Amino acid sequence: MPPTQQSISEEIAREHEAYARAGSVRHHPDRGYAPYRSSLLRHPRQPLVAVRDPEAVELSGPAFGVTDVTELDGDLTRRHTGEPLGERIVVTGRVLDRAGRPVRGQLVEIWQANASGRYAHQRDQHPAPLDPNFTGAGRQLTDDQGTYRFTTVKPGAYPWRNHTNAWRPAHIHFSLFGTAFTQRLVTQMYFPGDPLLPYDPILQSVTDDAARARLVATYDHDLSVPEQSLGYRWDIVLDGPAATWIEEGR
Amino acid sequence: MLPTPSQTVGPFYGYALPFPGGGEIAPAGHRDTVAVHGRVLDGAGEAIPDALLEVWQPAPDGSRTGAPGSLRRDPVTGGFAGRDGVTFTGFGRVATDADGHYSLRTLAPGGVPYLSVCLFARGLLHHLFTRIYLPGADLAADPLLASLEPGRRGTLLAAEEAPGTYRFDLRLQGPEETVFLDFN
Ligand SMILES: [Fe+2]
Numbered sequence: 001m002p003p004t005q006q007s008i009s010e011e012i013a014r015e016h017e018a019y020a021r022a023g024s025v026r027h028h029p030d031r032g033y034a035p036y037r038s039s040l041l042r043h044p045r046q047p048l049v050a051v052r053d054p055e056a057v058e059l060s061g062p063a064f065g066v067t068d069v070t071e072l073d074g075d076l077t078r079r080h081t082g083e084p085l086g087e088r089i090v091v092t093g094r095v096l097d098r099a100g101r102p103v104r105g106q107l108v109e110i111w112q113a114n115a116s117g118r119y120a121h122q123r124d125q126h127p128a129p130l131d132p133n134f135t136g137a138g139r140q141l142t143d144d145q146g147t148y149r150f151t152t153v154k155p156g157a158y159p160w161r162n163h164t165n166a167w168r169p170a171h172i173h174f175s176l177f178g179t180a181f182t183q184r185l186v187t188q189m190y191f192p193g194d195p196l197l198p199y200d201p202i203l204q205s206v207t208d209d210a211a212r213a214r215l216v217a218t219y220d221h222d223l224s225v226p227e228q229s230l231g232y233r234w235d236i237v238l239d240g241p242a243a244t245w246i247e248e249g250r
Numbered sequence: 251m252l253p254t255p256s257q258t259v260g261p262f263y264g265y266a267l268p269f270p271g272g273g274e275i276a277p278a279g280h281r282d283t284v285a286v287h288g289r290v291l292d293g294a295g296e297a298i299p300d301a302l303l304e305v306w307q308p309a310p311d312g313s314r315t316g317a318p319g320s321l322r323r324d325p326v327t328g329g330f331a332g333r334d335g336v337t338f339t340g341f342g343r344v345a346t347d348a349d350g351h352y353s354l355r356t357l358a359p360g361g362v363p364y365l366s367v368c369l370f371a372r373g374l375l376h377h378l379f380t381r382i383y384l385p386g387a388d389l390a391a392d393p394l395l396a397s398l399e400p401g402r403r404g405t406l407l408a409a410e411e412a413p414g415t416y417r418f419d420l421r422l423q424g425p426e427e428t429v430f431l432d433f434n
Contacts, residue, residue: 028256029375036258038373041293042422046402048432053393057314057359058366058379058433062306062341065318070325079328100251111266119262137266139321173260175267181306182433184368186377188257205375206255214254239253241433 003163005199011035012204019207027239029205036201037162059241061181064107064141074140076112076152084134086115086153088229091217094146095176095236097183102146103238109139109175110150117156117170126158151229157196169196169203176236183240190216191232256377259370261300264345268302269321271332273344275305275356278335282310285415286365286382286408287353290346292373293423297350301371303420305342305354305382312360316340362388364406369420379431382418383407398429405429 012035019026031043051058077084091110095103113119113136116128120135136155140148155170171188178184190203197203197216206212214237223231259267276283290301308314320339324331333339344352359365363384370377381394383406389395395403405428408416420428 027253031375031378033375036373036375038258039375040373041296042298042371042373043375044378044427044430045293045423046427046429048430049394049398050432051394056433057306057308057361057364058431060306060308060314061316062320062339063316063318064320067319067322067331070323070328072328073323096251098251098253109266111263113262120265121262124262135265173257173263173266175259175263181366181368182379184304184377185254185256186259186370187254188260202257202375205257208255211252211255214252215257236254237251239434 002161005163005165008035008163008166008201009199012201015204016207026208027211030207033201033205036205058181061177061179061183064105064177066141068107069139069141073138074150076134076136076138076150079135080133082133084114084131084153086131086134088151089154090149090151090223090225090229090231091172091189091234092147092149092223092231093234093236095142095148095238096146097178097238098240102144103142103178104144104146106142106177106179107139108142108148110137110152110172112136112152112155112172113158115153115156117158128156128158154191162201167196167199169194169200174236176238178238178240180240183238185236185238187236188215189234192216192219256375258372258375259302261372263302268343268345270330272320273342273352273354274333275307275339275342275354277338280357282357283355283414284358284384285353285355286384286418287351287415288417288419289350290352290369290371290420291350291422295424297346297348298371298422299346299348299350301346301350301369303344303346303352304368304370305356306366306368307340307356307364308359308361309338309340310357310360314340358384358386362386362392364392367420371422374422378422379433380420380428381406381431382416384416385410394431402429
């Protein structure tokens with residue numbers, strides 16, 4: 001029998017208490033976070049091995065350029081002949097390193113469900129309609145200020161099989177590169193005020209309240225376009241070895 | 251500034267992140283091309299059919315600048331044009347197949363011959379870094395390999411199956427768990 005939402009919610013609460021008791025700050029999820037059941041056989045049990053080699057290849061990283069994106073890749077509503085269904089939104093923000101410096105000219109990729117909560121993926125069998133005018137993938141290079149900007153539709157919530165009556169809150173998947181491979185980040189952006197946020201073991205795997213809040217975008221009325229779209233702002237800070245953000249000019 | 255937390259790549263990245271030629275890092279037809287392949291396995295020894303591997307590496311001359319053009323776009327159709335067949339970008343990205351298998355074709359990097367790997371999967375809340383070391387004379391001097399006890403060191407060494415073909419499996423959990431790395 002799959003667990004109930006109530007038992008998963010109790011596990012989530014216990015994990016939060018254990019985190020608070022431990023008293024040290026943790027920004028990223030514990031890979032062994034059990035309320036997210038898919039993690040059970042898919043996380044290492046041995047401690048990670050620290051690499052502090054200043055010559056490590058991972059302190060450099062891949063480069064992307066104008067050939068890797070087209071101008072239309074930032075607008076997910078114009079990838080087909082017709083208009084997608086749903087609430088049109090603009091999502092924009094800056095990609096920064098931990099020293100607050102903009103990450104320039106780097107690749108930002110996003111993917112998401114359509115407005116009904118269905119992915120354009122054969123394995124998504126949620127019986128919500130596909131939208132022939134929406135695929136839900138986009139990419140862009142950050143500009144000189146580290147800014148990215150996507151036009152899309154607000155994704156719908158969708159069910160999944162982690163437990164009985166499990167629903168993912170609306171979210172957009174993000175993939176980001178920094179100047180070093182160590183700064184690599186794949187994450188998810190959530191929407192403010194979504195009533196599903198407390199029930200979701202994937203979001204709640206970030207047990208630090210302040211860190212979890214950093215995954216939720218801000219509604220920004222000044223970004224909303226009259227008669228057209230609502231605006232959300234979400235800045236992203238890439239983690240990485242201290243050396244890549246404390247030492248200026250590295 | 252405080253970092254944005256990681257979240258799992260989930261099961262549905264397949265129409266967004268992989269791209270044609272993602273595993274073809276070597277320029278087309280290059281005579282020094284080597285193949286690297288293997289499987290990604292979970293703690294029960296089962297295939298992980300929804301993992302994504304990224305590889306970053308120096309060029310054969312040891313340069314670490316990389317080059318754009320890994321996922322060249324076709325401005326006419328809005329689809330992928332594929333790599334230009336000449337440029338060595340140093341970057342590759344491949345999804346595992348239904349049997350948990352991946353394969354790459356690349357050129358051995360200059361310097362200590364290792365490929366840096368960043369692994370994503372459904373069920374993995376935060377990516378994992380590891381390295382694929384190709385056989386070479388310089389391995390003895392590598393500080394990471396030197397720091398590992400022999401049993402664990404072996405999980406980072408690719409095995410030569412045939413000239414120019416190397417096998418490297420990734421085990422996320424279990425007695426032969428791959429060594430994963432922390433750079434922070
Ligand atoms: Fe999702």
